[in-house]
Amino acid sequence: MDSIKVKCPGTVANLVCGFDILGLALNEPADIMELRLLDEPRVLIRNRDAFNLPTDPEKNVAGVVLLSVMEKLGGQTGFELTVEKHIKPGSGIGSSAASAAGAAVAANHLLGNRFSTEEVVQFAMNGEKLASGVKHADNIAPCILGGVSLIRSIHPLDIISIPAPDLYVTVVHPQIEVRTADARQILKQQVLLRDAIRQWGNIAGLVTGFMKSDYDLIGRSLEDVIIEPVRSILIPGFDEVKQKCREAGALGGGISGSGPSIFMLSKEEKTAQEVEAVMRAVYTRIGIDFNTYVTTINKNGVEKIS
C-alpha cells in the first residue's frame, strides 16, 4: 500500500465543563485526505477545496505533522498529501485537529502501523501547536479514537475513552472570527476555588452521566462557571441560543472548543432538529451568516475509506 484515503471527523472540545480535558467526535462535517508515500524526504501538499490554506508544509497543520513523522523516520521517505476540507478553519469544531490527526493516522497506516496510538497523537499534536500555539489533545484524541475522550494529563500523555450513549449533536457555526489564541488569552489565569469546586463537580457528573447513560445527569452537568462566562462574550447571540435550545428540549451545550460554534446535545433526533431551527432563527434575525449540522457522535475516529 503506498496510498490511502481517510475521512477525518470534526470534533467538539471542552464539552462545556471539561475545559482542556474532554472532547467528542462528530459524524459530520468531516475532511477527506489522500496521502501517498514518496521516495524522497519531502512533503508536498495540494488543496482540493476553497479555503486557500498554505501549501508550504512548515506553515500547514497537516504539513508539520508529516514533517515530524518524516524526521522520526530519518530516511528517504516523504509524503504527498491531497486535502479536501469540509470543516471550516476557525469554526471551533476541530478543523486543524482533523488535518493533523488525519495526516498522522494516514501516515501511520502507510508505514504499516509502526507507531502506537500515543505516538500518533504526539505527531498530531505538532499540528495543534502550529494552529494555536498550544499542544492540546482535546480535539486530536476524539478525532483519532472516536467517541468521547478524556485527556487526564498532557505531560505525561494519558488518554482514556469514555463510554457514552447515543446522542444527537446540533452545531451552529456563526461566521464570525474567533482566533483560538485570542480565546485563550482572555481567560483569567486564576480562578476562585469555589468556582473550581463547582466545575469539578460538574465534570465528575458529566463523566458519570455518560457512563451510566443518565441523560438528565448529562444535562445538569453541562454547566461551565469558569470559561463560558468569559468566552461567550465573543459570540453574539450566545445566551439567547443557549436558553432557547434548552427550552426546545436540548440536554444542554455551550461553546464548541474556543468558538464561535455552539453545540447542543439532544436525546432524540426530533429535538436535535428543533434545536437547529432555533439556532437558524436566532442568527437569521441577528443577521450573521451561519452553517448548521445535525449529527451524531462518531464512534470510529479517522477512518480509511479507500
Next chain:
Amino acid sequence: MDSIKVKCPGTVANLVCGFDILGLALNEPADIMELRLLDEPRVLIRNRDAFNLPTDPEKNVAGVVLLSVMEKLGGQTGFELTVEKHIKPGSGIGSSAASAAGAAVAANHLLGNRFSTEEVVQFAMNGEKLASGVKHADNIAPCILGGVSLIRSIHPLDIISIPAPDLYVTVVHPQIEVRTADARQILKQQVLLRDAIRQWGNIAGLVTGFMKSDYDLIGRSLEDVIIEPVRSILIPGFDEVKQKCREAGALGGGISGSGPSIFMLSKEEKTAQEVEAVMRAVYTRIGIDFNTYVTTINKNGVEKIS
C-alpha cells in the same frame, strides 16, 4: 417500632482530587446509635463512650439533627439517643458525619421512612454545619448511601452514587489535632487555572477508573495539586507515609477529609496490610500515637442492626 439500633460507618471525604465532591464509606470503624421515640418534644442524649461529647442537644452534632427533625414534625414527638462512638472525633474519617447521618436515618426509620433520602441528607447536614461551620455532604452522603458518592452540587443538592470495584482501604490516624475549620481556613481562595485543569482531569480519571474498575487509572488519578500541598503541612510524616505506601504497592491515597488521618487504597488485602505496617513504622519512629484500620468499602451505609 419505637426504638432502633443503627451502625454508622466512618467515611473518607475528598478522595485526594475530589475536594468537597467525593467520599466513600468504610466498613471500619463505625459508631453504634440507639434511638427511641419520646412522646414529648425534647431530645435526650446519653453517651456510652469515653469521648465526653456534649449532651446538650444544641451543642451535639446528632442533637441538632434530631432537633431539626423534631422542628419539621412540629408535634409532640421527641427522641432519646444513646451513642456508642468508635470513630474518634477529629480523626478526619467522618466522626461527626456518622453521628449526624446515623441520627437522621434512625429517626426516619422510626417515623416510617416518611422523608426522602434527600431530606434525610439535608437533616444530617445540620450536624455538619455545627461541627465545621459548613453544610457539606461529602461525608454525609456516603455514610447514608454506602459506596462512593459524588456530590455534584450542594445548591441544589445533587448526589450520585458512583459504582466502584472492591478496594481495600488502609487508614492511619496520627493522634494530633487538626480542626476542620482551621484546615479549611488555610486554603487559598484562588487557584491557578492550570492547576484546576490538572485537578479536573484527575477527577474525571478517578470517576472513570472507579466505573471501569481500572485500578491503574484510579492510581494515576489519585493526585491533588491544589489542596494537599497546603494541608499536608499540618500532618507530620505525611510525605514519607505517602511515598512509602506507594512503594509498598498502594494504588494511591492522601489526606482523609481535612485530616489528620491518611488513607490508602489497595487492590489486594495483602498490600493493604503491608501498607498498614509502613504507616505503623513511620509514626512509631516519629513518636506520635496512632490508630490504624485495614478495611473495605462499605456498600450499605447506615444500617439497622436491631
